Amino acid sequence: MEPDRILSPDPSTSKSKPTESEKEKFIEWEDYEHEVARLWSLSSSLNESKQKKQNFEQKLRSLIQVKEEALSRLNKLEEMKERVEARKLVIERIKGQSKVAAENSTKEEERLSSEVRSLLVAGTALSVASKQLQDSRRSLAGERGYVRLTKLQKKLRLRQQFMISQVSLLYPIKISAGPSEEQELESFPSSSKSGLNLTMAPFTKMSFFTDKKEVQRSASALGHVAHAVSLIASYLEVPLRYSLRLGGSNSYIIDCAPSVESSDLLSSTMLTANTKPVEFPLFLEGQDTTRAAYAVFLLNKDLEQLLNYIGVRSLGPRHVLANLKELTRTIQSAEFLDS
Known part of the structure; x- marks a missing residue:
């Protein structure tokens, strides 16, 4: 029967003085298999925990990345919201100016309408007076012009008669x-x-x-x-x-x-x-x-x-x-x- 093996860290790799927990531990041969199984189970649990840790780290990185992207989008949304608010303020200011301009144009339109109505009344009166004046002038000049035209036509007819009489003689x-x-x-x-x-x-x-x-x-x-x-x-x-x-x-x-x-x-x-x-x-x-x-x-x-x-x-x-x-x-x- 072989003597019990001693499970202890390599003294060449040890950099510090072994603590009390790291002291050499002697395992009986009868408990060796049980201890190996226990160590193997601990190693498997350690590997599984490491794998879970890596998975957790990957998920955590993806969550952090998503969080960063969300924060970036949130910042952009905030900037866009600020721009929208600024444009709303500009639109409100333009609406106020347009309302004032509309009120001024309405007042100006009313003033111009009253002036146009007065001009129409004056123009109508002027056209009536002008027509009466023209009628009076035409009536006066028409009689003279008609008499003059009649005389000229008669002279023309007399001249034509004289010339045609010459043709008849010829x-x-x-x-x-x-x-x-x-x-x-x-x-x-x-x-x-x-x-x-x-x-x-x-x-x-x-x-x-x-x-x-x-x-x-x-x-x-x-x-x-x-x-x-x-x-x-x-x-x-x-x-x-x-x-x-x-x-x-x-x-x-x-x-x-x-x-x-x-x-x-x-x-x-x-x-x-x-x-x-x-x-x-x-x-x-x-x-x-x-x-x-x-x-x-x-x-x-x-x-x-x-x-x-x-x-x-x-x-x-x-x-x-x-x-x-x-x-x-x-x-x-x-x-x-x-x-």
């Missing part, structure tokens, strides 16, 4: 009675006041075999009519719808915008240029009879325009001389001065 009109509306045009010789009758067949019935003298007389008569119409329109200051290019017995009338109906009378070459001004001859020699007839139709349209201007109805689309005579007669009448 081109005296004489119409022969006959059964057909299309039968007559007359010449207007300046050397004769009676005029020479010129019977003319309708242009559409004339042909290459028509008497050349009759064709020339017709061209001369139409040239005189065109000249008379041009003079009367200029004296009345009426722009003719169909302008004239005077050339004696070779005169033309111009249609600036031929209509669809009038273009049916033209040749196929004229249909392609119906948007341009077209000249139609007031004579037959070397011309298409349809174009010449349409020229006479346009000339009569100018006469109708002048008749409508002085308030007289036309006698018809084929009564060129009759319309011209009615035009000159009406202008030289006494009713024309009062129109």
